[in-house]
Amino acid sequence: MAEKVPFATDEQLRDLAERYGTPFHLYDEATIRRRAHALKAAFAWCGEGGFREHFAVKACPNPAIIGILADEGFGVDCATGVELMIAEGCGLAGGDIMFSSNETPDADYRAAHALGATTNLDDLTQVDHYLRACGSFAGRMSVRLNPGGTIAAATGIQGEPESSKFGMRPDQAKEALRRLAGSGVRELGVHSFLSSNSLDEGYFGRLAGLLLRFAAEVEDELGIRLGFVNLSGGVGVAYRPDQEPVDIMRVGEGVRRAFEEAGVATTGASGVRVACELGRWMLAPAGGLVTRVIGTKSTYREFLGVDACSSDLMRPMIYDAYHHVTVVGRRDEAADHTYDVVGGLCEGTDKLAHDRALPEAHEGDLLFVHDTGAHGHAMGYQYNGKLRHAEVLLREDGTSELIRRAEAPADYFATLGCTEAGRRLLGMGGAGKLVRH
Ligand SMILES: *Cc1c(COP(=O)(O)O)cnc(C)c1O
Numbered sequence: 001m002a003e004k005v006p007f008a009t010d011e012q013l014r015d016l017a018e019r020y021g022t023p024f025h026l027y028d029e030a031t032i033r034r035r036a037h038a039l040k041a042a043f044a045w046c047g048e049g050g051f052r053e054h055f056a057v058k059a060c061p062n063p064a065i066i067g068i069l070a071d072e073g074f075g076v077d078c079a080t081g082v083e084l085m086i087a088e089g090c091g092l093a094g095g096d097i098m099f100s101s102n103e104t105p106d107a108d109y110r111a112a113h114a115l116g117a118t119t120n121l122d123d124l125t126q127v128d129h130y131l132r133a134c135g136s137f138a139g140r141m142s143v144r145l146n147p148g149g150t151i152a153a154a155t156g157i158q159g160e161p162e163s164s165k166f167g168m169r170p171d172q173a174k175e176a177l178r179r180l181a182g183s184g185v186r187e188l189g190v191h192s193f194l195s196s197n198s199l200d201e202g203y204f205g206r207l208a209g210l211l212l213r214f215a216a217e218v219e220d221e222l223g224i225r226l227g228f229v230n231l232s233g234g235v236g237v238a239y240r241p242d243q244e245p246v247d248i249m250r251v252g253e254g255v256r257r258a259f260e261e262a263g264v265a266t267t268g269a270s271g272v273r274v275a276c277e278l279g280r281w282m283l284a285p286a287g288g289l290v291t292r293v294i295g296t297k298s299t300y301r302e303f304l305g306v307d308a309c310s311s312d313l314m315r316p317m318i319y320d321a322y323h324h325v326t327v328v329g330r331r332d333e334a335a336d337h338t339y340d341v342v343g344g345l346c347e348g349t350d351k352l353a354h355d356r357a358l359p360e361a362h363e364g365d366l367l368f369v370h371d372t373g374a375h376g377h378a379m380g381y382q383y384n385g386k387l388r389h390a391e392v393l394l395r396e397d398g399t400s401e402l403i404r405r406a407e408a409p410a411d412y413f414a415t416l417g418c419t420e421a422g423r424r425l426l427g428m429g430g431a432g433k434l435v436r437h
Contacts, residue, residue, distance in 0.1 A: 006328075008288075020390055022308070023291035023306070024406070025290075026290050027283075027394065039252075042252025043255070044252075047266055053074045055074050055279065055283075057076050057077065059284075060376075065283070065403070077097075078101075078117070079100055079101045088115060094116035095116075097117035098277060101122065109130050112138075113134040117138065118140040119142070120141075123144075123172070137180060140186060143173045167192065174217070193232035196234050196236075198235060201247060204254055205253075208254070208255045213262070232277045239323060240324065279375075280375065283374040285373065287371070289312055289376060293361055293365045294363065295363060302337060305342055308343055308389065309345045310352070314381070315379070324370040325341055328365065330361065338357055341356060343386075382407070382412055387409070387412055408429065409429030
């Protein structure tokens with residue numbers, strides 16, 4: 001089994017834990033940039049302007065992270081008005097922003113329209129909703145296709161396309177494109193998202209083939225030439241040590257072959273550009289949750305109680321997802337203990353890991369929970385008054401930066417200021433009653 005090694009050294013992790021206090025999510029700039037370079041290399045065959053990644057903001061909505069990705073030339077994919085505000089705050093606008101929402105409030109369409117975002121409509125009914133909200137269409141729009149069937153091999157978190165709430169049938173997508181083209185939209189595209197956390201390196205290539213066939217039908221039947229295909233997200237990461245990481249070069253090569261087979265170029269007047277919206281693949285391995293063992297317990301099982309909980313990392317609780325755990329400073333010791341790593345929520349399912357073989361760990365030990373850069377802090381919540389913790393960025397030069405402070409009780413009470421009791425709590429919460437260290 002391949003060993004999974006944290007991106008920071010034991011000494012760095014101890015220093016950071018000392019400086020910021022545990023728990024916190026740590027992100028590694030070097031890993032983010034390395035993955036960005038690998039993705040660009042995999043799609044270099046698209047030529048100048050023929051490819052763009054729009055990072056799915058929901059995976060890690062932190063402006064410092066989005067700033068690094070923007071510096072690498074990437075745009076963003078947003079799904080809500082608040083995510084659009086993050087994009088705007090990061091200086092992104094127009095073609096930088098894809099807006100792929102569903103069950104969309106009019107106000108969110110208006111926010112996307114004002115930024116000049118490329119809105120990707122989830123349903124035929126949304127053609128009218130967008131027009132009702134904004135009065136006209138944006139210069140560039142797209143439609144979200146749900147092809148049905150099983151051609152793209154739905155795997156993992158996402159089920160069969162026909163049970164999915166996302167996207168429209170091919171006939172509906174064509175009708176939406178016909179109406180958009182008739183309203184003077186300058187450029188149209190098609191988007192589809194059929195698989196999550198797929199380790200199948202052929203998935204993107206098959207999806208590109210499917211979208212190019214759809215584009216050819218649209219051209220034949222409606223005389224509309226699409227300007228881009230958006231492969232969206234779904235490329236997976238090797239959460240488990242026995243899984244082989246996706247070779248992104250092979251993913252890019254699969255898409256290249258699909259274009260070659262369809263006889264379609266990615267640049268030039270008749271070119272169809274390639275877009276994607278990778279969230280997990282871009283960022284999951286570039287983040288880790290650093291937490292401390294604050295108690296051990298032995299009953300019918302062995303437990304490591306930590307100062308983080310499922311509100312820092314929800315994936316194990318809701319998907320029984322595996323996140324690898326390293327006991328900092330004990331990598332050379334035999335993994336001869338079997339632990340459940342548990343947080344302090346009053347929920348039996350609050351386990352970051354279960355039945356996990358680890359070296360014997362003790363109170364005070366630091367644990368590094370791997371691959372939390374995507375859908376880690378982002379999925380956090382405040383259940384049980386467990387406030388969300390800090391985010392820290394490890395810079396390429398070895399320095400670190402607090403990129404989101406931990407929540408304080410006053411943040412939790414902030415929405416209660418409409419009541420007398422709430423105002424009293426706000427006063428208490430702001431007074432630093434909870435000293436954490
Ligand atoms: C979540 C999402 C993504 C990112 O998916 P990953 O599996 O994280 O790559 C991309 N596009 C849309 C529309 C999404 O909802």
